[in-house]
Amino acid sequence: MESDRTSTAVSDYLRRLDEELERVPEPLASQIREGVAEELRSVSDEDALTRIEQLGDPAHIAAEASSDLTAPTPTANGRGSSRAYVAATVALLTVGGLIFPILGWIVGLILLWSGAAWKTYEKVIATLSPLIAVGLIYAMFWLFSLSSSGSEPAPDNSGSNPLLPASTFAHWNALIVAVVVNVAVAAWLLIVGLRRTGHIEPR
Amino acid sequence: MTAELSPQLRKGVVEYCVLGLISTRPMYGWELADQLQTAGLISSIGTLYPVLSRLRERGDITMTELQQGPGPARKYYVPTKTGAQRLSTFRADWGQLVHQINLIVGEE
Known part of the structure:
Protein backbone atom coordinates (compact mmCIF):
# COMPACT_ATOMS: atom_id res chain seq x y z
CA MET A 1 0.00 0.00 0.00
CA ALA A 71 21.03 36.11 -15.86
CA PRO A 72 24.23 37.36 -17.49
CA THR A 73 26.62 34.49 -18.00
CA PRO A 74 30.38 34.64 -18.28
CA THR A 75 31.42 35.25 -21.85
CA ALA A 76 34.62 35.09 -23.78
CA ASN A 77 36.68 38.15 -23.30
CA GLY A 78 40.10 39.47 -24.09
CA ARG A 79 41.72 39.81 -27.47
CA GLY A 80 39.57 38.80 -30.40
CA SER A 81 36.24 38.58 -28.66
CA SER A 82 34.42 41.62 -30.05
CA ARG A 83 31.53 41.37 -32.49
CA ALA A 84 33.62 43.15 -35.16
CA TYR A 85 36.48 40.68 -34.71
CA VAL A 86 34.15 37.69 -35.03
CA ALA A 87 32.48 39.16 -38.12
CA ALA A 88 35.80 40.08 -39.76
CA THR A 89 37.21 36.61 -39.17
CA VAL A 90 34.16 34.92 -40.63
CA ALA A 91 34.09 37.29 -43.61
CA LEU A 92 37.73 36.62 -44.42
CA LEU A 93 37.25 32.87 -44.13
CA THR A 94 34.28 32.92 -46.51
CA VAL A 95 35.00 35.59 -49.13
CA GLY A 96 38.55 36.63 -48.23
CA GLY A 97 39.96 33.83 -50.33
CA LEU A 98 37.89 34.94 -53.33
CA ILE A 99 38.94 38.59 -53.11
CA PHE A 100 42.57 37.90 -52.26
CA PRO A 101 43.18 34.31 -53.44
CA ILE A 102 44.70 32.12 -50.73
CA LEU A 103 46.06 35.15 -48.82
CA GLY A 104 42.59 36.23 -47.64
CA TRP A 105 41.84 32.75 -46.36
CA ILE A 106 45.21 32.55 -44.55
CA VAL A 107 44.61 35.92 -42.85
CA GLY A 108 41.17 34.62 -41.81
CA LEU A 109 42.82 31.56 -40.29
CA ILE A 110 45.32 33.73 -38.40
CA LEU A 111 42.44 35.77 -36.97
CA LEU A 112 40.56 32.57 -36.13
CA TRP A 113 43.49 31.06 -34.22
CA SER A 114 44.23 34.38 -32.46
CA GLY A 115 40.60 34.91 -31.40
CA ALA A 116 39.26 34.16 -27.94
CA ALA A 117 35.73 33.48 -29.16
CA TRP A 118 36.37 29.91 -30.30
CA LYS A 119 37.67 26.80 -28.62
CA THR A 120 40.67 24.93 -29.96
CA TYR A 121 38.64 22.03 -31.35
CA GLU A 122 36.38 24.49 -33.17
CA LYS A 123 39.44 26.14 -34.73
CA VAL A 124 40.78 22.76 -35.79
CA ILE A 125 37.44 21.79 -37.36
CA ALA A 126 37.17 25.14 -39.17
CA THR A 127 40.71 24.86 -40.51
CA LEU A 128 40.64 21.25 -41.61
CA SER A 129 37.06 20.86 -42.89
CA PRO A 130 37.56 22.58 -46.29
CA LEU A 131 40.89 20.81 -46.79
CA ILE A 132 39.46 17.41 -45.93
CA ALA A 133 36.42 18.00 -48.15
CA VAL A 134 38.61 18.95 -51.12
CA GLY A 135 40.91 16.00 -50.40
CA LEU A 136 37.95 13.64 -50.42
CA ILE A 137 36.74 14.98 -53.77
CA TYR A 138 40.16 14.45 -55.38
CA ALA A 139 40.41 11.01 -53.77
CA MET A 140 37.04 10.07 -55.22
CA PHE A 141 38.05 11.21 -58.70
CA TRP A 142 41.36 9.39 -58.38
CA LEU A 143 39.61 6.15 -57.36
CA PHE A 144 37.11 6.63 -60.17
CA SER A 145 39.91 7.11 -62.70
CA LEU A 146 41.67 3.98 -61.40
CA SER A 147 38.55 1.88 -61.70
CA SER A 148 37.62 3.21 -65.13
CA SER A 149 41.12 3.03 -66.65
CA GLY A 150 40.94 -0.76 -66.82
CA SER A 151 37.50 -0.88 -68.38
CA GLU A 152 36.24 -0.10 -71.84
CA PRO A 153 34.72 3.36 -72.27
CA ALA A 154 30.95 3.41 -72.55
CA PRO A 155 29.86 3.65 -76.15
CA ASP A 156 27.76 6.73 -75.54
CA ASN A 157 30.31 8.34 -73.14
CA SER A 158 27.65 8.40 -70.43
CA GLY A 159 28.81 9.55 -67.01
CA SER A 160 31.39 12.05 -68.26
CA ASN A 161 31.31 15.44 -69.89
CA PRO A 162 33.07 15.13 -73.29
CA LEU A 163 33.73 18.89 -73.33
CA LEU A 164 35.83 18.85 -70.17
CA PRO A 165 38.92 16.83 -69.35
CA ALA A 166 38.47 14.76 -66.17
CA SER A 167 41.00 16.82 -64.19
CA THR A 168 39.13 20.08 -64.94
CA PHE A 169 35.89 18.44 -63.84
CA ALA A 170 37.57 17.39 -60.58
CA HIS A 171 38.96 20.90 -60.01
CA TRP A 172 35.51 22.46 -60.44
CA ASN A 173 33.92 19.93 -58.11
CA ALA A 174 36.62 20.51 -55.51
CA LEU A 175 36.15 24.28 -55.75
CA ILE A 176 32.38 24.05 -55.34
CA VAL A 177 32.70 21.69 -52.37
CA ALA A 178 35.34 23.92 -50.77
CA VAL A 179 33.07 26.98 -51.10
CA VAL A 180 30.02 25.15 -49.73
CA VAL A 181 31.91 23.66 -46.78
CA ASN A 182 33.58 27.00 -46.09
CA VAL A 183 30.23 28.82 -45.99
CA ALA A 184 28.72 26.19 -43.69
CA VAL A 185 31.71 26.29 -41.34
CA ALA A 186 31.72 30.10 -41.38
CA ALA A 187 28.02 30.23 -40.45
CA TRP A 188 28.70 27.87 -37.57
CA LEU A 189 31.69 29.94 -36.41
CA LEU A 190 29.61 33.12 -36.58
CA ILE A 191 26.82 31.67 -34.40
CA VAL A 192 29.25 30.13 -31.90
CA GLY A 193 31.39 33.26 -31.80
CA LEU A 194 28.54 35.70 -31.28
CA ARG A 195 26.91 33.46 -28.72
CA ARG A 196 30.10 33.04 -26.75
CA THR A 197 30.93 36.72 -26.82
CA GLY A 198 27.46 37.52 -25.53
CA HIS A 199 26.13 39.21 -28.67
CA ILE A 200 23.36 36.68 -29.17
CA GLU A 201 21.41 34.75 -26.57
CA PRO A 202 22.53 31.20 -25.85
CA ARG A 203 20.12 28.43 -26.79
CA MET B 1 26.63 37.18 3.07
CA THR B 2 23.98 39.87 2.87
CA ALA B 3 20.89 39.33 0.77
CA GLU B 4 22.03 42.04 -1.65
CA LEU B 5 25.54 40.77 -2.19
CA SER B 6 25.16 37.03 -1.94
CA PRO B 7 23.40 36.22 -5.26
CA GLN B 8 26.21 37.81 -7.25
CA LEU B 9 28.92 36.16 -5.20
CA ARG B 10 27.19 32.79 -5.34
CA LYS B 11 26.73 32.91 -9.10
CA GLY B 12 30.39 33.75 -9.51
CA VAL B 13 31.73 30.84 -7.51
CA VAL B 14 29.17 28.06 -7.82
CA GLU B 15 30.73 26.60 -10.99
CA TYR B 16 34.07 26.31 -9.23
CA CYS B 17 32.39 24.76 -6.20
CA VAL B 18 30.89 22.08 -8.46
CA LEU B 19 34.35 21.44 -9.89
CA GLY B 20 35.74 21.32 -6.37
CA LEU B 21 33.14 18.80 -5.20
CA ILE B 22 33.56 16.42 -8.12
CA SER B 23 37.35 16.69 -7.99
CA THR B 24 37.27 14.53 -4.85
CA ARG B 25 35.00 11.83 -6.33
CA PRO B 26 32.36 11.51 -9.07
CA MET B 27 29.02 12.82 -7.84
CA TYR B 28 25.46 12.70 -9.18
CA GLY B 29 23.00 15.55 -9.47
CA TRP B 30 21.17 15.10 -6.19
CA GLU B 31 24.42 14.83 -4.21
CA LEU B 32 25.71 18.03 -5.76
CA ALA B 33 22.45 19.88 -5.23
CA ASP B 34 22.26 18.71 -1.61
CA GLN B 35 25.79 19.85 -0.77
CA LEU B 36 25.48 23.17 -2.58
CA GLN B 37 22.11 23.88 -0.96
CA THR B 38 23.52 23.06 2.47
CA ALA B 39 26.34 25.53 1.79
CA GLY B 40 23.78 28.14 0.72
CA LEU B 41 25.21 28.38 -2.78
CA ILE B 42 22.07 27.36 -4.69
CA SER B 43 18.45 27.59 -3.71
CA SER B 44 17.10 24.55 -5.57
CA ILE B 45 18.01 21.76 -7.96
CA GLY B 46 16.69 24.05 -10.69
CA THR B 47 19.75 26.24 -10.24
CA LEU B 48 22.18 23.33 -10.44
CA TYR B 49 21.39 22.01 -13.89
CA PRO B 50 22.06 25.26 -15.79
CA VAL B 51 25.44 25.31 -14.04
CA LEU B 52 26.16 21.70 -15.03
CA SER B 53 25.03 22.48 -18.55
CA ARG B 54 27.45 25.41 -18.83
CA LEU B 55 30.31 23.36 -17.44
CA ARG B 56 29.63 20.57 -19.94
CA GLU B 57 29.38 22.98 -22.88
CA ARG B 58 32.68 24.49 -21.85
CA GLY B 59 34.27 21.04 -21.67
CA ASP B 60 35.05 21.31 -17.94
CA ILE B 61 33.06 18.24 -16.89
CA THR B 62 31.82 15.01 -18.42
CA MET B 63 28.97 12.75 -17.45
CA THR B 64 29.03 9.00 -17.09
CA GLU B 65 26.27 6.58 -16.15
CA LEU B 66 27.05 4.19 -13.34
CA GLN B 67 24.96 1.46 -11.79
CA GLN B 68 25.56 1.35 -8.05
CA GLY B 69 23.18 -0.69 -5.96
CA PRO B 70 19.49 -1.20 -6.72
CA GLY B 71 17.52 1.25 -8.80
CA PRO B 72 18.29 2.87 -12.12
CA ALA B 73 21.78 3.89 -13.22
CA ARG B 74 22.75 7.37 -12.09
CA LYS B 75 24.51 10.05 -14.08
CA TYR B 76 27.78 10.91 -12.38
CA TYR B 77 29.76 14.05 -13.14
CA VAL B 78 33.55 14.11 -13.28
CA PRO B 79 35.96 16.94 -14.12
CA THR B 80 37.89 16.87 -17.38
CA LYS B 81 41.54 17.81 -17.60
CA THR B 82 40.47 21.32 -18.61
CA GLY B 83 38.08 21.50 -15.66
CA ALA B 84 40.79 20.35 -13.26
CA GLN B 85 43.15 23.01 -14.62
CA ARG B 86 40.45 25.66 -14.32
CA LEU B 87 39.85 24.65 -10.70
CA SER B 88 43.56 24.75 -9.96
CA THR B 89 43.82 28.27 -11.38
CA PHE B 90 40.75 29.36 -9.43
CA ARG B 91 42.18 28.01 -6.17
CA ALA B 92 45.30 30.13 -6.62
CA ASP B 93 43.36 33.23 -7.70
CA TRP B 94 40.74 32.83 -4.97
CA GLY B 95 43.33 32.75 -2.20
CA GLN B 96 44.94 35.92 -3.50
CA LEU B 97 41.57 37.59 -3.96
CA VAL B 98 40.41 36.81 -0.43
CA HIS B 99 43.74 38.05 0.92
CA GLN B 100 43.49 41.31 -1.01
CA ILE B 101 39.84 41.87 -0.08
CA ASN B 102 40.64 41.24 3.56
CA LEU B 103 43.42 43.80 3.40
CA ILE B 104 40.95 46.34 2.04
CA VAL B 105 37.80 45.68 4.03
CA GLY B 106 39.48 44.13 7.06
CA GLU B 107 38.48 41.08 9.06
CA GLU B 108 36.17 41.13 12.08
Whole structure:
Protein backbone atom coordinates (compact mmCIF):
# COMPACT_ATOMS: atom_id res chain seq x y z
CA MET A 1 0.00 0.00 0.00
CA GLU A 2 2.82 2.30 1.02
CA SER A 3 4.57 1.51 -2.25
CA ASP A 4 1.48 2.35 -4.32
CA ARG A 5 1.02 5.62 -2.45
CA THR A 6 4.68 6.54 -2.98
CA SER A 7 4.56 5.57 -6.63
CA THR A 8 1.53 7.79 -7.12
CA ALA A 9 3.18 10.64 -5.25
CA VAL A 10 6.32 10.33 -7.38
CA SER A 11 4.32 10.17 -10.61
CA ASP A 12 2.22 13.17 -9.57
CA TYR A 13 5.30 15.16 -8.67
CA LEU A 14 7.05 14.34 -11.95
CA ARG A 15 3.91 15.23 -13.91
CA ARG A 16 3.69 18.61 -12.18
CA LEU A 17 7.41 19.13 -12.77
CA ASP A 18 6.94 18.33 -16.47
CA GLU A 19 4.16 20.90 -16.71
CA GLU A 20 6.26 23.60 -15.05
CA LEU A 21 9.35 22.76 -17.10
CA GLU A 22 7.49 23.45 -20.34
CA ARG A 23 8.70 27.06 -20.12
CA VAL A 24 12.32 25.94 -19.66
CA PRO A 25 14.20 25.34 -22.91
CA GLU A 26 15.52 21.95 -23.94
CA PRO A 27 17.79 20.15 -23.25
CA LEU A 28 17.87 21.79 -19.83
CA ALA A 29 14.28 20.82 -19.00
CA SER A 30 14.98 17.16 -19.75
CA GLN A 31 18.18 17.22 -17.71
CA ILE A 32 16.34 18.56 -14.65
CA ARG A 33 13.48 16.10 -15.11
CA GLU A 34 15.85 13.14 -15.51
CA GLY A 35 17.91 14.22 -12.50
CA VAL A 36 14.87 14.44 -10.26
CA ALA A 37 13.33 11.20 -11.57
CA GLU A 38 16.65 9.41 -11.17
CA GLU A 39 16.80 10.38 -7.51
CA LEU A 40 13.18 9.62 -6.66
CA ARG A 41 13.37 6.17 -8.25
CA SER A 42 16.70 5.26 -6.66
CA VAL A 43 15.73 5.68 -3.03
CA SER A 44 13.36 3.88 -0.70
CA ASP A 45 9.66 4.77 -0.57
CA GLU A 46 10.09 6.70 2.64
CA ASP A 47 13.09 8.59 1.32
CA ALA A 48 11.25 9.37 -1.93
CA LEU A 49 8.52 11.18 0.00
CA THR A 50 11.16 13.08 1.98
CA ARG A 51 12.93 14.00 -1.25
CA ILE A 52 9.70 15.39 -2.70
CA GLU A 53 9.34 17.59 0.35
CA GLN A 54 12.96 18.73 0.02
CA LEU A 55 12.56 19.45 -3.67
CA GLY A 56 9.63 21.73 -3.00
CA ASP A 57 7.28 23.31 -5.47
CA PRO A 58 8.05 22.30 -9.10
CA ALA A 59 7.15 25.86 -10.11
CA HIS A 60 10.04 27.11 -7.98
CA ILE A 61 12.47 24.68 -9.62
CA ALA A 62 11.39 25.79 -13.09
CA ALA A 63 11.55 29.46 -12.11
CA GLU A 64 15.06 29.02 -10.73
CA ALA A 65 16.22 27.30 -13.93
CA SER A 66 14.67 30.03 -16.09
CA SER A 67 16.11 32.87 -14.02
CA ASP A 68 19.57 31.38 -14.27
CA LEU A 69 19.27 31.35 -18.04
CA THR A 70 18.26 35.00 -18.21
CA ALA A 71 21.03 36.11 -15.86
CA PRO A 72 24.23 37.36 -17.49
CA THR A 73 26.62 34.49 -18.00
CA PRO A 74 30.38 34.64 -18.28
CA THR A 75 31.42 35.25 -21.85
CA ALA A 76 34.62 35.09 -23.78
CA ASN A 77 36.68 38.15 -23.30
CA GLY A 78 40.10 39.47 -24.09
CA ARG A 79 41.72 39.81 -27.47
CA GLY A 80 39.57 38.80 -30.40
CA SER A 81 36.24 38.58 -28.66
CA SER A 82 34.42 41.62 -30.05
CA ARG A 83 31.53 41.37 -32.49
CA ALA A 84 33.62 43.15 -35.16
CA TYR A 85 36.48 40.68 -34.71
CA VAL A 86 34.15 37.69 -35.03
CA ALA A 87 32.48 39.16 -38.12
CA ALA A 88 35.80 40.08 -39.76
CA THR A 89 37.21 36.61 -39.17
CA VAL A 90 34.16 34.92 -40.63
CA ALA A 91 34.09 37.29 -43.61
CA LEU A 92 37.73 36.62 -44.42
CA LEU A 93 37.25 32.87 -44.13
CA THR A 94 34.28 32.92 -46.51
CA VAL A 95 35.00 35.59 -49.13
CA GLY A 96 38.55 36.63 -48.23
CA GLY A 97 39.96 33.83 -50.33
CA LEU A 98 37.89 34.94 -53.33
CA ILE A 99 38.94 38.59 -53.11
CA PHE A 100 42.57 37.90 -52.26
CA PRO A 101 43.18 34.31 -53.44
CA ILE A 102 44.70 32.12 -50.73
CA LEU A 103 46.06 35.15 -48.82
CA GLY A 104 42.59 36.23 -47.64
CA TRP A 105 41.84 32.75 -46.36
CA ILE A 106 45.21 32.55 -44.55
CA VAL A 107 44.61 35.92 -42.85
CA GLY A 108 41.17 34.62 -41.81
CA LEU A 109 42.82 31.56 -40.29
CA ILE A 110 45.32 33.73 -38.40
CA LEU A 111 42.44 35.77 -36.97
CA LEU A 112 40.56 32.57 -36.13
CA TRP A 113 43.49 31.06 -34.22
CA SER A 114 44.23 34.38 -32.46
CA GLY A 115 40.60 34.91 -31.40
CA ALA A 116 39.26 34.16 -27.94
CA ALA A 117 35.73 33.48 -29.16
CA TRP A 118 36.37 29.91 -30.30
CA LYS A 119 37.67 26.80 -28.62
CA THR A 120 40.67 24.93 -29.96
CA TYR A 121 38.64 22.03 -31.35
CA GLU A 122 36.38 24.49 -33.17
CA LYS A 123 39.44 26.14 -34.73
CA VAL A 124 40.78 22.76 -35.79
CA ILE A 125 37.44 21.79 -37.36
CA ALA A 126 37.17 25.14 -39.17
CA THR A 127 40.71 24.86 -40.51
CA LEU A 128 40.64 21.25 -41.61
CA SER A 129 37.06 20.86 -42.89
CA PRO A 130 37.56 22.58 -46.29
CA LEU A 131 40.89 20.81 -46.79
CA ILE A 132 39.46 17.41 -45.93
CA ALA A 133 36.42 18.00 -48.15
CA VAL A 134 38.61 18.95 -51.12
CA GLY A 135 40.91 16.00 -50.40
CA LEU A 136 37.95 13.64 -50.42
CA ILE A 137 36.74 14.98 -53.77
CA TYR A 138 40.16 14.45 -55.38
CA ALA A 139 40.41 11.01 -53.77
CA MET A 140 37.04 10.07 -55.22
CA PHE A 141 38.05 11.21 -58.70
CA TRP A 142 41.36 9.39 -58.38
CA LEU A 143 39.61 6.15 -57.36
CA PHE A 144 37.11 6.63 -60.17
CA SER A 145 39.91 7.11 -62.70
CA LEU A 146 41.67 3.98 -61.40
CA SER A 147 38.55 1.88 -61.70
CA SER A 148 37.62 3.21 -65.13
CA SER A 149 41.12 3.03 -66.65
CA GLY A 150 40.94 -0.76 -66.82
CA SER A 151 37.50 -0.88 -68.38
CA GLU A 152 36.24 -0.10 -71.84
CA PRO A 153 34.72 3.36 -72.27
CA ALA A 154 30.95 3.41 -72.55
CA PRO A 155 29.86 3.65 -76.15
CA ASP A 156 27.76 6.73 -75.54
CA ASN A 157 30.31 8.34 -73.14
CA SER A 158 27.65 8.40 -70.43
CA GLY A 159 28.81 9.55 -67.01
CA SER A 160 31.39 12.05 -68.26
CA ASN A 161 31.31 15.44 -69.89
CA PRO A 162 33.07 15.13 -73.29
CA LEU A 163 33.73 18.89 -73.33
CA LEU A 164 35.83 18.85 -70.17
CA PRO A 165 38.92 16.83 -69.35
CA ALA A 166 38.47 14.76 -66.17
CA SER A 167 41.00 16.82 -64.19
CA THR A 168 39.13 20.08 -64.94
CA PHE A 169 35.89 18.44 -63.84
CA ALA A 170 37.57 17.39 -60.58
CA HIS A 171 38.96 20.90 -60.01
CA TRP A 172 35.51 22.46 -60.44
CA ASN A 173 33.92 19.93 -58.11
CA ALA A 174 36.62 20.51 -55.51
CA LEU A 175 36.15 24.28 -55.75
CA ILE A 176 32.38 24.05 -55.34
CA VAL A 177 32.70 21.69 -52.37
CA ALA A 178 35.34 23.92 -50.77
CA VAL A 179 33.07 26.98 -51.10
CA VAL A 180 30.02 25.15 -49.73
CA VAL A 181 31.91 23.66 -46.78
CA ASN A 182 33.58 27.00 -46.09
CA VAL A 183 30.23 28.82 -45.99
CA ALA A 184 28.72 26.19 -43.69
CA VAL A 185 31.71 26.29 -41.34
CA ALA A 186 31.72 30.10 -41.38
CA ALA A 187 28.02 30.23 -40.45
CA TRP A 188 28.70 27.87 -37.57
CA LEU A 189 31.69 29.94 -36.41
CA LEU A 190 29.61 33.12 -36.58
CA ILE A 191 26.82 31.67 -34.40
CA VAL A 192 29.25 30.13 -31.90
CA GLY A 193 31.39 33.26 -31.80
CA LEU A 194 28.54 35.70 -31.28
CA ARG A 195 26.91 33.46 -28.72
CA ARG A 196 30.10 33.04 -26.75
CA THR A 197 30.93 36.72 -26.82
CA GLY A 198 27.46 37.52 -25.53
CA HIS A 199 26.13 39.21 -28.67
CA ILE A 200 23.36 36.68 -29.17
CA GLU A 201 21.41 34.75 -26.57
CA PRO A 202 22.53 31.20 -25.85
CA ARG A 203 20.12 28.43 -26.79
CA MET B 1 26.63 37.18 3.07
CA THR B 2 23.98 39.87 2.87
CA ALA B 3 20.89 39.33 0.77
CA GLU B 4 22.03 42.04 -1.65
CA LEU B 5 25.54 40.77 -2.19
CA SER B 6 25.16 37.03 -1.94
CA PRO B 7 23.40 36.22 -5.26
CA GLN B 8 26.21 37.81 -7.25
CA LEU B 9 28.92 36.16 -5.20
CA ARG B 10 27.19 32.79 -5.34
CA LYS B 11 26.73 32.91 -9.10
CA GLY B 12 30.39 33.75 -9.51
CA VAL B 13 31.73 30.84 -7.51
CA VAL B 14 29.17 28.06 -7.82
CA GLU B 15 30.73 26.60 -10.99
CA TYR B 16 34.07 26.31 -9.23
CA CYS B 17 32.39 24.76 -6.20
CA VAL B 18 30.89 22.08 -8.46
CA LEU B 19 34.35 21.44 -9.89
CA GLY B 20 35.74 21.32 -6.37
CA LEU B 21 33.14 18.80 -5.20
CA ILE B 22 33.56 16.42 -8.12
CA SER B 23 37.35 16.69 -7.99
CA THR B 24 37.27 14.53 -4.85
CA ARG B 25 35.00 11.83 -6.33
CA PRO B 26 32.36 11.51 -9.07
CA MET B 27 29.02 12.82 -7.84
CA TYR B 28 25.46 12.70 -9.18
CA GLY B 29 23.00 15.55 -9.47
CA TRP B 30 21.17 15.10 -6.19
CA GLU B 31 24.42 14.83 -4.21
CA LEU B 32 25.71 18.03 -5.76
CA ALA B 33 22.45 19.88 -5.23
CA ASP B 34 22.26 18.71 -1.61
CA GLN B 35 25.79 19.85 -0.77
CA LEU B 36 25.48 23.17 -2.58
CA GLN B 37 22.11 23.88 -0.96
CA THR B 38 23.52 23.06 2.47
CA ALA B 39 26.34 25.53 1.79
CA GLY B 40 23.78 28.14 0.72
CA LEU B 41 25.21 28.38 -2.78
CA ILE B 42 22.07 27.36 -4.69
CA SER B 43 18.45 27.59 -3.71
CA SER B 44 17.10 24.55 -5.57
CA ILE B 45 18.01 21.76 -7.96
CA GLY B 46 16.69 24.05 -10.69
CA THR B 47 19.75 26.24 -10.24
CA LEU B 48 22.18 23.33 -10.44
CA TYR B 49 21.39 22.01 -13.89
CA PRO B 50 22.06 25.26 -15.79
CA VAL B 51 25.44 25.31 -14.04
CA LEU B 52 26.16 21.70 -15.03
CA SER B 53 25.03 22.48 -18.55
CA ARG B 54 27.45 25.41 -18.83
CA LEU B 55 30.31 23.36 -17.44
CA ARG B 56 29.63 20.57 -19.94
CA GLU B 57 29.38 22.98 -22.88
CA ARG B 58 32.68 24.49 -21.85
CA GLY B 59 34.27 21.04 -21.67
CA ASP B 60 35.05 21.31 -17.94
CA ILE B 61 33.06 18.24 -16.89
CA THR B 62 31.82 15.01 -18.42
CA MET B 63 28.97 12.75 -17.45
CA THR B 64 29.03 9.00 -17.09
CA GLU B 65 26.27 6.58 -16.15
CA LEU B 66 27.05 4.19 -13.34
CA GLN B 67 24.96 1.46 -11.79
CA GLN B 68 25.56 1.35 -8.05
CA GLY B 69 23.18 -0.69 -5.96
CA PRO B 70 19.49 -1.20 -6.72
CA GLY B 71 17.52 1.25 -8.80
CA PRO B 72 18.29 2.87 -12.12
CA ALA B 73 21.78 3.89 -13.22
CA ARG B 74 22.75 7.37 -12.09
CA LYS B 75 24.51 10.05 -14.08
CA TYR B 76 27.78 10.91 -12.38
CA TYR B 77 29.76 14.05 -13.14
CA VAL B 78 33.55 14.11 -13.28
CA PRO B 79 35.96 16.94 -14.12
CA THR B 80 37.89 16.87 -17.38
CA LYS B 81 41.54 17.81 -17.60
CA THR B 82 40.47 21.32 -18.61
CA GLY B 83 38.08 21.50 -15.66
CA ALA B 84 40.79 20.35 -13.26
CA GLN B 85 43.15 23.01 -14.62
CA ARG B 86 40.45 25.66 -14.32
CA LEU B 87 39.85 24.65 -10.70
CA SER B 88 43.56 24.75 -9.96
CA THR B 89 43.82 28.27 -11.38
CA PHE B 90 40.75 29.36 -9.43
CA ARG B 91 42.18 28.01 -6.17
CA ALA B 92 45.30 30.13 -6.62
CA ASP B 93 43.36 33.23 -7.70
CA TRP B 94 40.74 32.83 -4.97
CA GLY B 95 43.33 32.75 -2.20
CA GLN B 96 44.94 35.92 -3.50
CA LEU B 97 41.57 37.59 -3.96
CA VAL B 98 40.41 36.81 -0.43
CA HIS B 99 43.74 38.05 0.92
CA GLN B 100 43.49 41.31 -1.01
CA ILE B 101 39.84 41.87 -0.08
CA ASN B 102 40.64 41.24 3.56
CA LEU B 103 43.42 43.80 3.40
CA ILE B 104 40.95 46.34 2.04
CA VAL B 105 37.80 45.68 4.03
CA GLY B 106 39.48 44.13 7.06
CA GLU B 107 38.48 41.08 9.06
CA GLU B 108 36.17 41.13 12.08
